Amino acid sequence: MLSSEQISREEAVAQSGAELAAQWRNLISAFAFPEEDPHRRACHRDYLMKEMVWMAHDFVQERLWRRAMCYSLAHEACAFDRRSLRRPILSSLNPLSALKEEGGSARGPATVDAKSGGGGGGGNNSNNN
Numbered sequence: 001m002l003s004s005e006q007i008s009r010e011e012a013v014a015q016s017g018a019e020l021a022a023q024w025r026n027l028i029s030a031f032a033f034p035e036e037d038p039h040r041r042a043c044h045r046d047y048l049m050k051e052m053v054w055m056a057h058d059f060v061q062e063r064l065w066r067r068a069m070c071y072s073l074a075h076e077a078c079a080f081d082r083r084s085l086r087r088p089i090l091s092s093l094n095p096l097s098a099l100k101e102e103g104g105s106a107r108g109p110a111t112v113d114a115k116s117g118g119g120g121g122g123g124n125n126s127n128n129n
Contacts, residue, residue, distance in 0.1 A: 002010075
């Protein structure tokens with residue numbers, strides 16, 4: 001059983017706790033600000049701030065998307081087998097090798113020997129007598 005002394009101490013502690021709680025409530029109510037601003041019409045600044053929030057979110061999402069794309073492209077590049085690009089070159093598909101086999105020039109029929117005079121000087125040639 002509790003003695004009368006212990007009961008009186010408990011009552012004193014409970015009373016001082018109630019007083020502190022009342023003081024705390026007074027302090028909170030003195031410094032509490034309303035949670036929302038009073039309703040008013042939206043002005044240009046409000047729309048500007050909404051757009052700034054949207055743009056900030058968009059920049060973050062784009063940066064995440066770019067990092068994800070870089071990650072996936074890097075892994076695809078590492079996994080790519082470059083040996084699959086090497087294909088045997090067939091002489092029948094290569095037109096330059098076909099010309100060389102026939103004995104023709106690789107540069108084509110537009111080449112003219114300098115002695116024949118057919119090279120395109122075009123103007124008045126005084127050496128032709």
